Amino acid sequence: MRHGAFHDQRSGHDLSEKHIIESAGQLGLHLALSAEKTDQLERPDVRWQTLVFKKND
Numbered sequence: 001m002r003h004g005a006f007h008d009q010r011s012g013h014d015l016s017e018k019h020i021i022e023s024a025g026q027l028g029l030h031l032a033l034s035a036e037k038t039d040q041l042e043r044p045d046v047r048w049q050t051l052v053f054k055k056n057d
Contacts, residue, residue, distance in 0.1 A: 004039075004046035020051060029053040 001020075006012060021031050033052040 001049045001051070003044065003049060004043065017049065017051065024053050028056045030056055 001015065001017075002012060017034065024031070030053065031051060032054040033050070035050045036047050037047065037050075039046040
């Protein structure tokens with residue numbers, strides 16, 4: 001997920017990590033990994049988050 005404002009004509013949708021994890025849980029998934037990193041284009045106001053889910057046994 002991208003966190004940070006767009007400075008052009010694009011728009012984003014605010015989704016919280018909590019909301020996505022809860023929604024995934026309702027589909028029988030659990031969070032396996034959450035990782036954040038800075039922007040490769042070095043924009044100070046942008047960061048990236050990856051959420052990885054696994055199917056519940």
